[in-house]
Amino acid sequence: MQAAGTDVRRYLELGLRNRWWPLLPSALVGDAPAGITRLGEKLVVWRAGGGGVVVQEDYCPHRGVPLSRGTNCGDRLRCAYHHVEVGADGTVLRVPGEPGSKLAGRQVVRTYPALECKGAIFAYFGDALHREPVPFNVPxxxxxxxxxxxxxxxxxxxxxxxxxxxxxxxxxxxxxxxxxxxxxxxxxxxxxxxxxxxxxxxxxxxxxxxxxxxxxxxxxxxxxxxxxxxxxxxxxxxxxxxxxxxxxxxxxxxxxxxxxxxxxxxxxxxxxxxxxxxxxxxxxxxxxxxxxxxxxxxxxxxxxxxxxxxxxxxxxxxxxxxxxxxxxxxxxxxxxxxxxxx
Ligand code: FES
Ligand SMILES: [Fe+2]
Incomplete structure (x- = not known):
């Protein structure tokens, strides 16, 4: 069955999925993590050591507060609330308040494929059936x-x-x-x-x-x-x-x-x-x-x-x-x- 027209129009209010979208000019993301919203999704954009850009959902895997309010530690973000650390692939690397916690080692923070092109940061927004990115064909x-x-x-x-x-x-x-x-x-x-x-x-x-x-x-x-x-x-x-x-x-x-x-x-x-x-x-x-x-x-x-x-x-x-x-x-x-x- 085909989706109804009103549902399709509502879906379109937040853009088409399974595509790359530009998020921000590269120059707007320095050392500190940037919290933004795109396609209705809260994102944190940061630069891992070496300059590679990382785009993740902006929710700490502990209590859901914005990771973007935390600190960029080079290869990871450290949440400001209880210092849980999350790596560039979305894996929880450290739970300092509870060593041995089951949360450590779990890859629970959604991470978006990202790249930079001609001064802008792009990310791929796949739907639940298309998490793997399509090629980004540079204009x-x-x-x-x-x-x-x-x-x-x-x-x-x-x-x-x-x-x-x-x-x-x-x-x-x-x-x-x-x-x-x-x-x-x-x-x-x-x-x-x-x-x-x-x-x-x-x-x-x-x-x-x-x-x-x-x-x-x-x-x-x-x-x-x-x-x-x-x-x-x-x-x-x-x-x-x-x-x-x-x-x-x-x-x-x-x-x-x-x-x-x-x-x-x-x-x-x-x-x-x-x-x-x-x-x-x-x-x-x-x-x-x-x-x-x-x-x-x-x-x-x-x-x-x-x-x-x-x-x-x-x-x-x-x-x-x-x-x-x-x-x-x-x-x-x-x-x-x-x-x-x-
Ligand atoms: S909410 Fe982020 S460490 Fe607790
Ligand atoms: Fe015009």
Missing amino acids: FQLQDDGPYDAFLCYAEWPTFWRYLYDNNMDPMHGTFLHAKSHSMFAGATEAAFRTRETPTGFFVEKEAQRDTNFDWSELVDDGSLYARLEIPYPASGGPGGNFGIISYATPIDERTTAAFFWRTRKVSGWQRDVWRFLYKNRLEARHWAVLEQDRGMLGDCEPGLERHEHLYGHDVGVVNLRRHLMREARAQLTALEGAGAL
């Missing part, structure tokens, strides 16, 4: 040895995570909302859109205009879920051709989102230096201004905007995105229900 523009350079921009918005994907799959808002920006002033204000399936998602694109404004976007669901898009730059934007964005929006909870935007440019050598200089001195502020326009529209919208919508032709990307998410979520939920694993 082409974020590959370390690839031809692109990238800056990460991070923001937390008090809004439903899917609205950020809706926004990315709606290229037409560039022409209107961002008409006064440095890069989205050109081209027609009318357009017809089509979608095109790919092995990992789909494109939404204008039929009659390319490389003039925000004219297309791609949803990629390939071990992680992100949008990829390009916006042409005027000559004053320096070398490197179109400006690219890789965009993730990780649910914190049903109403809060951690947004990751990598701004990318195909540059190397001196062109890379020019781009990095221009970005830091001129472009970054302009990009934040554009992002503020998006935040003005979506930054604190309550869930359930769909009840007020009357979609038209431009929204074919939004419709396709929601269909994709519903299909994936329904499959997960149906499998979990079938296995009695909810």
